[in-house]
Amino acid sequence: MTKRYVGIVAAPGAPDALAKKIKKDLPDILAEHFEEDYEWEVEVFVDPLTNYAELTKELFQKTEKYYSENDWDYTMFITDLPIYHNDHITVIDLNEKTEVGVVSLPAYGWPPNKKGILDTIVTLITSVQADNDRDEAARDDTGRDSLVSAFSPYFKTSRLHYDSDYREETGSEHSIYQIDDNLRGYLRLVSGMSWANNPFNMLRILSGVVALAFATGAFSMMFSTMWNLSNIFSTWRLLAVSLLAVTGMVTWIIISHNLWETREQEADIRFLKLYNGATLLTLLISLVFYFIVLYLMFLTAGLVLLPPDYILRNIGEEEVGIRFYLELAWFATSLSTVVASIGASVQDKSIIQESTYGYRHRFRLQNKEKD
Known part of the structure; x- marks a missing residue:
């Protein structure tokens, strides 16, 4: 053979x-x-x-x-x-x-x-x-x-x-x-580059941020102010708060970890757009999964810790259904994401930076020049 x-x-x-x-x-x-x-x-x-x-x-x-x-x-x-x-x-x-x-x-x-x-x-x-x-x-x-x-x-x-x-x-x-x-x-190329960046690995890195956000949000859920706000907010307003929170967290991570490529760092405008597009998509995918995990945690906490009878005495409604808990978890997730963005800035920079093309390119290029 x-x-x-x-x-x-x-x-x-x-x-x-x-x-x-x-x-x-x-x-x-x-x-x-x-x-x-x-x-x-x-x-x-x-x-x-x-x-x-x-x-x-x-x-x-x-x-x-x-x-x-x-x-x-x-x-x-x-x-x-x-x-x-x-x-x-x-x-x-x-x-x-x-x-x-x-x-x-x-x-x-x-x-x-x-x-x-x-x-x-x-x-x-x-x-x-x-x-x-x-x-x-x-x-x-x-x-x-x-x-x-x-x-x-x-x-x-x-x-x-x-x-x-x-x-x-x-x-x-x-x-x-x-x-x-x-x-x-x-779009095909940027999505493929984002997959190579492994956004799920970045989510694992942000596990400490999830813990900080949950601790902050769980404490706030104990007070009636959050109950009333989540109850009176429309779906569109809740969606706007979520988008602002995620956008703010993405922006803060990019700035605090110096992830945005500039013309001084990358001469070719074509690759500059690819790098920044892949970085944005990688972060967005990571934070979408982060948001879902945190939402499920808050929904579980609300159902376990907040009895309907106790809530009724504080929000002036005739009944509390599952929609109330869904919206409360949504609102708590959005607010805690703002706090969590600050915690994201103290994570290990090198680990997050390694999940972007531009940083890996400069790092390996520097090693090549040393060799």
Whole structure:
């Protein structure tokens, strides 16, 4: 039985975690796609360079290094870099000479489906093998069109198209599969970058803030002032208070942790918009889940600690239903979020900053310069 080796080089964090999941399933799926009796072995390496923002030249030079230093039959790179080619968003870049593929994870949007990435790698490998089996003269654009058709189901909101270009850093032609850099493409890229930032990890970091907010809000719930206000506030007013609270907390976290990228920090306006958009979306996703968790905590506390008969004697209503408790929990969550934003500023800055592209880019760039 002939052994075949697949090397996957992934950026640390989300791409690395996804690559390790793919590693378990890839050998069996490849065995099903090839008639030959191959024994497939998959190796995963983590390389920080595949996470340098904008340093695509170094990225493609690194692919050459891995290709020459490892005896792999197929080499795939998974990066969380947003990669551009001729003002289009690159999804897949395949070196025609070395047949090394680079997959840009953010271009797959939120979340980058494991099956989608797995199918992409399998399709690239089978396509490369099919090209190798054909004579050079027999190769045409049919194979490229079939790849576009194979990848397109994962880009239903964006049109995927093919292009080719010569890259000086690799000294060879590249087959490039890309999507348009329009509003839909931008939103897809930003959402994918936010997934790579791991907003749920940021939520875990803010667990101390949740405790502070709950302690403050639970104490306020004991007084009739909050009961009366939540009872007389309309749904629209409660919604406005919530939006103001979340907006204030996002703004405070960005300012206190220096998360907003400026022209002095980032020269390319295109990446500046991507970084700041991804930071905003990451924080909003984290705080939405934070808000839901805190709301459920206050709803439970209100139902347990506040008997309806006792509340009736203070708010002048004839009866207290479930709506009262729902609105009270909503109001308490909004008010405590304002207090919690102050607590967020004293959290470990480095941990929160590491959840943003701009900070990781500058940190790794500084380490590169030191090396």
